[in-house]
Amino acid sequence: MDWSDETFTSVDPRTRDFARSLLASASADQPAEDGMLRLAARLGIPGVALGTAVGVELMARGAAAAESGALGGSAAAASGTGVSGVMVSSLPGASAGVSSGAALATGSTVVTTGAASAFTVIAKALSAGVLAGALGIGAIEGVSVVQNRTARPAAALDGVERPTAELGAGDRDRQGSGAARAGISPALAGRSVTDGLRPEAVRGETSSDNAAPLLGPIGQAASPETASVGERASASVPTGSAARVESGTALHGRPAALTREPSAASEPPPSDPSNSTADPLMRGVGELPSAAPVAPVLVQPHPDQAPTALRQELALLNSARSLMQQGRGSAGLAILDDYANRFPGGALSAEALALRALGLAQLGRRADAKLAAELLVQRFPKSPHRARLVQLGLIEEGN
Amino acid sequence: MVAELLAPLHNADEGVPRTAQLAQLLRDNYAFVWRCVRRFGVAESDVDDIVQEIFMLVAQRLDRIEAGKERSFIIGAAIRFSANRRRAQRRQREHQVELDGEAPSSSPSAEDLVDQKRRRALLDAALETLELDLRAPFVLSEIEGLSRSEIAELLGLPEGTVATRVRAARKRFEAKAQQLSRARGPAAIEATGALENAPLAFRSEEGVAGAGWAEG
Numbered sequence: 208m209d210w211s212d213e214t215f216t217s218v219d220p221r222t223r224d225f226a227r228s229l230l231a232s233a234s235a236d237q238p239a240e241d242g243m244l245r246l247a248a249r250l251g252i253p254g255v256a257l258g259t260a261v262g263v264e265l266m267a268r269g270a271a272a273a274e275s276g277a278l279g280g281s282a283a284a285a286s287g288t289g290v291s292g293v294m295v296s297s298l299p300g301a302s303a304g305v306s307s308g309a310a311l312a313t314g315s316t317v318v319t320t321g322a323a324s325a326f327t328v329i330a331k332a333l334s335a336g337v338l339a340g341a342l343g344i345g346a347i348e349g350v351s352v353v354q355n356r357t358a359r360p361a362a363a364l365d366g367v368e369r370p371t372a373e374l375g376a377g378d379r380d381r382q383g384s385g386a387a388r389a390g391i392s393p394a395l396a397g398r399s400v401t402d403g404l405r406p407e408a409v410r411g412e413t414s415s416d417n418a419a420p421l422l423g424p425i426g427q428a429a430s431p432e433t434a435s436v437g438e439r440a441s442a443s444v445p446t447g448s449a450a451r452v453e454s455g456t457a458l459h460g461r462p463a464a465l466t467r468e469p470s471a472a473s474e475p476p477p478s479d480p481s482n483s484t485a486d487p488l489m490r491g492v493g494e495l496p497s498a499a500p501v502a503p504v505l506v507q508p509h510p511d512q513a514p515t516a517l518r519q520e521l522a523l524l525n526s527a528r529s530l531m532q533q534g535r536g537s538a539g540l541a542i543l544d545d546y547a548n549r550f551p552g553g554a555l556s557a558e559a560l561a562l563r564a565l566g567l568a569q570l571g572r573r574a575d576a577k578l579a580a581e582l583l584v585q586r587f588p589k590s591p592h593r594a595r596l597v598q599l600g601l602i603e604e605g606n
Numbered sequence: 607m608v609a610e611l612l613a614p615l616h617n618a619d620e621g622v623p624r625t626a627q628l629a630q631l632l633r634d635n636y637a638f639v640w641r642c643v644r645r646f647g648v649a650e651s652d653v654d655d656i657v658q659e660i661f662m663l664v665a666q667r668l669d670r671i672e673a674g675k676e677r678s679f680i681i682g683a684a685i686r687f688s689a690n691r692r693r694a695q696r697r698q699r700e701h702q703v704e705l706d707g708e709a710p711s712s713s714p715s716a717e718d719l720v721d722q723k724r725r726r727a728l729l730d731a732a733l734e735t736l737e738l739d740l741r742a743p744f745v746l747s748e749i750e751g752l753s754r755s756e757i758a759e760l761l762g763l764p765e766g767t768v769a770t771r772v773r774a775a776r777k778r779f780e781a782k783a784q785q786l787s788r789a790r791g792p793a794a795i796e797a798t799g800a801l802e803n804a805p806l807a808f809r810s811e812e813g814v815a816g817a818g819w820a821e822g
Binding site for chain 1 (some may be wrong): 625628631632633636639640641644645646653654657661663665684686722725726728729748749779780783786787
């Protein structure tokens with residue numbers, strides 16, 4: 208309004224001020240808080256919080272697109288979502304447990320496998336990020352999807368049994384040969400893929416103490432709870448693309464454990480499917496015609512529902528979170544109740560519990576909040592949300 | 607089966623950037639276009655409807671909208687849809703007048719002026735004196751705070767035209783404001799001026815409505 212002095216001068220100052228006060232009154236006239244979200248839903252734009260859930264979708268699509276080699280665009284599209292710092296490598300033919308996503312709240316690099324599983328991981332990651340925001344853990348800073356089509360010896364999926372230095376080197380190596388790489392870099396907000404993969408790029412992590420944090424997500428994935436929320440993506444990977452993949456994938460950084468089943472870096476890809484089926488959690492892979500090369504996978508009880516269910520889960524949690532942020536804690540908790548009813552053992556159960564604890568605390572219901580926090584610790588002993596809950600005094604340290 | 611799993615996520619190859627783009631447009635423009643539609647004179651209860659129509663059109667035409675012209679397209683649609691809805695509203699209102707025998711126009715009392723809602727009713731009453739071709743640039747300028755060149759770009763008009771229209775609109779708006787304040791008596795003006803002397807709690811409730819203008 209740099210040119211507003213041109214007029215409003217012809218009448219007396221009081222009238223002028225009156226006119227201006229009328230104009231100013233418009234500023235209080237704004238759309239309803241949830242108006243945009245409702246409209247987005249009607250328009251078929253997925254996710255409740257456009258800045259986050261949509262990103263999840265996009266990233267999931269990015270992973271899917273990676274399979275068809277059209278990664279760059281969608282990853283770039285997702286870069287506008289305000290989420291940054293998560294690294295997901297999509298390796299067709301394998302899958303990953305979803306629990307790793309929770310660890311992304313701390314900001315890190317994830318290499319996961321399998322297009323469909325990427326959805327879960329990212330969904331989880333972003334929900335964790337959303338939650339992280341709510342919990343004050345810190346935001347996720349950068350998402351990219353890396354596709355690895357190059358044949359490699361089986362790298363440790365969990366990264367635990369593999370020296371971290373090697374992980375880093377392996378990542379770089381893999382990077383260099385990754386055909387999809389070029390298309391991705393621009394998608395990263397000010398961050399190259401290589402940077403994302405370098406150990407030093409992982410916030411607060413040094414190579415030597417990577418192993419311990421890595422355990423967190425593993426523990427979670429290993430619990431029966433989360434075993435059910437993995438994806439059976441590998442079972443559905445087209446044989447063609449799966450066949451090209453001769454290795455699992457490596458992941459690096461804090462959330463490293465994408466599955467609970469370690470396969471040593473030096474180990475050749477299991478050529479016998481029965482190797483994979485030894486562990487019940489591997490069944491999804493074992494049943495694959497092209498199962499041999501792929502990484503371990505967690506079994507998703509309702510694989511056909513996964514994307515939709517996750518979307519709904521995310522939507523619910525995002526609603527709950529934004530209600531809480533608006534100070535409407537009770538409404539938020541009601542949504543969490545709804546979530547618990549609709550998705551018992553859902554992929555985002557840990558997040559839901561953490562949010563519940565937070566919401567209860569916000570309402571001053573500290574005892575209840577502590578109960579929720581305890582439940583979280585019981586069910587997800589290694590949840591990354593724990594730290595924040597400890598910080599809030601909802602969990603006793605060392606408990 | 608991965609394809610099946612992900613089917614809802616990417617129906618078409620274009621689905622990915624398209625959804626992203628739509629989401630982005632919605633994020634960037636939703637509140638803005640909502641306010642514009644409201645100030646273009648669409649009844650509050652209808653604004654959501656219109657905004658939805660606008661974005662549905664945007665979704666339909668997305669691939670035909672020139673890059674960088676999205677907001678322009680949106681505003682254009684907002685103006686058109688608002689104009690249509692206003693016509694419908696007017697017909698309805700005329701009908702109501704017949705039925706009720708009395709115009710439902712707000713007649714805020716002086717003390718009501720401190721109420722934002724009442725003041726907005728006066729604002730809308732004053733804006734009603736402007737046809738949309740004046741009203742749109744005026745709203746974008748005086749309420750949305752856009753620059754002359756921004757408005758020119760949005761509306762696809764020469765800057766000079768925008769300046770002329772805003773100037774004309776101001777004149778009429780101000781005249782109407784004067785008329786409104788006179789109709790309410792001096793108390794109306796005092797009421798707005800009284801804001802500065804109001805207790806703090808009251809002032810904060812009122813927001814910056816008075817303050818910003820007091821400085822300017």
